[in-house]
Amino acid sequence: MSLSRAIIGLALLGAAPALAQTPPPAGNLAEAVNPEAPRVLPLRERAKLEDRILAERLDTIVPRLMREQKVDMWVLVAREYVEDPVVMTMLDAENMHARRRTILVFFDPGAGKPVERLTVSRYGLAGLFEPAWNPEQQPDQWAALGALIAARDPKRIAINSSALSQFGDGLTLSQYEGLMAALSPGLRDRVVRTDALAVGWLETRTPAERDIYPGIVRLAHSIIAEAFSNRVITPGKTTADDVVWWMREKVSRLGLTVWFQPSVAIIRQGQKGMLEGDTVIRPGDMLWTDFGITYLDLNTDTQHLGYVLKPGERQAPRGLRDGMAAANRVQDALTASFRTGLTGNQLLATARARAIAAGLVPSIYSHPIGFHGHGAGSSIGYWDNQGPSPSGEHPVRPDTAWSIELNARSVVPEWGGQEVEFRLEEDAYFDGQSVSYLDGRQSAFHLIGAVPAPRRVRR
Missing domain, CATH: 3.90.230.10 (Creatinase/methionine aminopeptidase superfamily)
Known part of the structure; x- marks a missing residue:
């Protein structure tokens, strides 16, 4: 259905x-004169609906945008209370903020395979992203991210950095530096600063x-x-x-x-x-x-x-x-x-x-x-x-x-x-x-x- x-x-x-x-x-x-107000959903029903809509958005919009922009990996990094505006719209209804540091990774393996959705974070996100970090095995979150990216060997790694759009400029300087330090020199050269994915995600209904x-x-x-x-x-x-x-x-x-x-x-x-x-x-x-x-x-x-x-x-x-x-x-x-x-x-x-x-x-x-x-x-x-x-x-x-x-x-x-x-x-x-x-x-x-x-x- x-x-x-x-x-x-x-x-x-x-x-x-x-x-x-x-x-x-x-x-x-x-418009109607003196329109009757629709009934407002209770919070629990709202949360269910919001999460179902979010899942559909992740399934459909992200793969299309990545393929349009010829990007095979999109990395988003946000810290609690300094969230990337895109990350805030990808959190489930029970997560109002990033937790400590939340890292989201989208990877398109090509050949018609589904885009992977991964979270290099201590806390899960309602099953919308697959957990990809075990702090007990690797305490360093940046090292875990670097290993994940190296294993997938993406050709173009998109990050949200833009001089024009505030919606595509969510990666802070300190988190950019942490990301770049986690990558090998060869992978650093594949990083692409863009607002196209962020704007496309946010503007599409x-x-x-x-x-x-x-x-x-x-x-x-x-x-x-x-x-x-x-x-x-x-x-x-x-x-x-x-x-x-x-x-x-x-x-x-x-x-x-x-x-x-x-x-x-x-x-x-x-x-x-x-x-x-x-x-x-x-x-x-x-x-x-x-x-x-x-x-x-x-x-x-x-x-x-x-x-x-x-x-x-x-x-x-x-x-x-x-x-x-x-x-x-x-x-x-x-x-x-x-x-x-x-x-x-x-x-x-x-x-x-x-x-x-x-x-x-x-x-x-x-x-x-x-x-x-x-x-x-x-x-x-x-x-x-x-x-x-x-x-x-x-x-x-x-x-x-x-x-x-x-x-x-x-x-x-x-x-x-x-x-x-x-x-x-x-x-x-x-x-x-x-x-x-x-x-x-x-x-x-x-x-x-x-x-x-x-x-x-x-x-």
């Missing part, structure tokens, strides 16, 4: 959130991860919808910081974590920039939040907008709604520009040209997402740099997840012609052909404030 089918089976048994298995909306479908990701994003969407509602906000009383800390408490009560401090700000008629902190939310305010959670080893990153109704209003002013629609159109320009093999810089230039030709005023600063909120892979612009950058030179690959993050500036006639920045961010998936939002995208404001009375029906 495939892992994806096994996850669906768990859902049918009530052990996993059923929404997590709902196929993601195609294209630019709007498996079918199982694709299946669960929509439910994780739905969970984040449900928290934002509740935060930007009358259940949390009382206009004239609630502050921006009150909403921030409500979100933090909500996530904590669910047994989850945020990967950055949530932001909530007020955009107000006649005020330049954003108002935050102890500023009280008032009718007529536009609200903005930036919010992300971590669940089942995956992250979300969402920016949504809300509006506080004035007495008698049923919706946000037309100028604000047009501003959000403009930001949606910038999203369309970006997602339509995705092509396998293009760099992030090329995507940025193409998307900006499309948006500007459509009369929009765009700013695009999108990024991969997955094991990390600002994930491994190519950057597509920065809020303070709308031109090419070194981090945008990585090619875009299939089976990757993205935060489509950007803004459009638009004039709001109802606010005296004030120019307003409409910031949106939604998580999406690129399958190599097209981009689809994992749980839809925002196209209408969250509405807060007085709810209009229902219209009377004459009899």
